[in-house]
Amino acid sequence: MSTPVICIDDLSKRFVIRKEKSLKERLVNFGRSELHKDDFWALRNVGLEIESGSTVGLVGPNGSGKSTLLKMVGGILQPTTGTVSVRGRLAALLELGAGFHPDLTGRENVYLNGSILGLSREQTEKYFDAIVDFSGIEKFIDTQVKFYSSGMYVRLAFAVAVHVDPDILLVDEVLAVGDEPFQRKCMDRIRQFQSEGRTILFVSHGLDQVAELCDRAVVLESGHVIADGEPRDALRVLRTEFDQIRAEDLARRAEGTSSTAASERITVEAVEVSDLDDVPLSDAGPVADLKVRVTVNVPTRTEGLVVGCGIDSALGVPIVGTNSKLVGVDLPPLEGRQQIVFTLSDLRLGEGNYSFHGAVVSHSGEELDRKRDAAPLHVSGDGRTSGFTWARPEVRVASAVGGPAR
Numbered sequence: 272m273s274t275p276v277i278c279i280d281d282l283s284k285r286f287v288i289r290k291e292k293s294l295k296e297r298l299v300n301f302g303r304s305e306l307h308k309d310d311f312w313a314l315r316n317v318g319l320e321i322e323s324g325s326t327v328g329l330v331g332p333n334g335s336g337k338s339t340l341l342k343m344v345g346g347i348l349q350p351t352t353g354t355v356s357v358r359g360r361l362a363a364l365l366e367l368g369a370g371f372h373p374d375l376t377g378r379e380n381v382y383l384n385g386s387i388l389g390l391s392r393e394q395t396e397k398y399f400d401a402i403v404d405f406s407g408i409e410k411f412i413d414t415q416v417k418f419y420s421s422g423m424y425v426r427l428a429f430a431v432a433v434h435v436d437p438d439i440l441l442v443d444e445v446l447a448v449g450d451e452p453f454q455r456k457c458m459d460r461i462r463q464f465q466s467e468g469r470t471i472l473f474v475s476h477g478l479d480q481v482a483e484l485c486d487r488a489v490v491l492e493s494g495h496v497i498a499d500g501e502p503r504d505a506l507r508v509l510r511t512e513f514d515q516i517r518a519e520d521l522a523r524r525a526e527g528t529s530s531t532a533a534s535e536r537i538t539v540e541a542v543e544v545s546d547l548d549d550v551p552l553s554d555a556g557p558v559a560d561l562k563v564r565v566t567v568n569v570p571t572r573t574e575g576l577v578v579g580c581g582i583d584s585a586l587g588v589p590i591v592g593t594n595s596k597l598v599g600v601d602l603p604p605l606e607g608r609q610q611i612v613f614t615l616s617d618l619r620l621g622e623g624n625y626s627f628h629g630a631v632v633s634h635s636g637e638e639l640d641r642k643r644d645a646a647p648l649h650v651s652g653d654g655r656t657s658g659f660t661w662a663r664p665e666v667r668v669a670s671a672v673g674g675p676a677r
């Protein structure tokens with residue numbers, strides 16, 4: 272195991288939130304401040320060790336503490352309790368404009384940033400042309416950065432961060448404001464960093480990106496680490512968390528708009544998978560014909576419901592899905608526990624593990640319930656293809672079509 276380059280020990284961060292007092296509170300506290308002060312713990316007792324050469328994705332719902340954690344690693348925020356220690360040169364791309372002085376030009380900011388990162392003027396000079404070239408904003412390099420668009424900001428900031436030879440790179444979601452070609456360029460550079468054995472810690476809401484890029488994912492929820500490990504396992508925890516947040520939100524809305532109690536909610540109870548002869552099945556070859564039974568529970572007779580099912584990858588990426596409306600079937604009014612049966616013929620899945628979900632949607636298109644990971648499916652193949660779909664491959668070298676192109 273390689274040595275940790277970032278050690279986060281029992282780290283907590285408290286913010287003091289100031290809220291305006293209500294009129295009543297102001298009268299009661301007459302003469303004193305108009306502001307309430309509340310303590311808010313954005314992070315609680317977080318402990319992590321990040322090894323040299325690893326790429327770690329920090330993920331979690333909005334407000335879970337990802338940026339706060341990254342800022343403490345970057346030294347922009349001080350911990351309330353606990354410690355962070357970092358070994359090696361660290362370059363950070365945290366908030367838009369952080370580390371840039373608005374009244375200085377792009378050129379001056381490159382030198383300022385270089386010196387903050389511990390480079391001499393000569394060293395920054397050596398990297399300068401490559402930085403400007405990578406950023407693609409040479410025309411504006413002598414403009415004050417306060418006139419930059421957010422995309423221009425991030426282009427220059429990322430270019431500086433990756434050209435100053437850092438051992439550790441911290442990247443917050445800011446990259447998302449760059450346009451698509453620039454984002455791709457950044458991703459290529461991050462991959463190059465990985466191959467050079469540098470350490471990367473990045474926050475992303477792009478779960479597929481985390482799965483693709485990272486060798487480890489850490490899931491934060493309300494300031495606590497709730498999963499840490501293989502991206503596949505950690506992201507599964509996060510997707511379940513998102514489903515729960517959504518289910519709670521739906522339940523709250525249902526209670527708010529009508530007097531629907533939890534026992535009155537329409538739910539997906541089960542999803543069962545079998546072959547066409549009704550033999551239950553959890554293993555299949557690449558080409559399969561399947562029956563999927565979705566059991567819904569409808570406490571009171573309801574018209575216009577749409578029921579669906581689908582297959583997700585091991586990371587929760589939807590692979591195929593359908594529903595009664597897409598197939599052109601109007602379901603009759605449903606009441607009680609009812610089974611809707613789908614046939615999925617000629618399914619061609621690549622080798623791997625998948626799972627089925629079932630969902631029920633109201634007449635107006637609002638998703639009422641979704642049961643994820645409701646039934647597993649393992650697809651075995653011959654190892655001759657990769658990816659989510661299967662094909663029968665053959666390969667040969669065609670006859671020469673002329674001399675080499677010059």
Ligand SMILES: Nc1ncnc2c1ncn2[C@@H]1O[C@H](COP(=O)(O)OP(=O)(O)OP(=O)(O)O)[C@@H](O)[C@H]1O
Nearest residue numbers: 286287288313331332333334335336337338339340
């Ligand atoms: N300077 C601050 N003062 C008060 N509260 C703050 C401050 N900075 C962050 N917070 C609060 O701390 C919590 C965590 O914020 P943080 O930005 O770390 O979350 P996040 O996981 O990065 O969220 P997002 O996915 O929305 O970017 C939030 O509730 C936020 O409102």
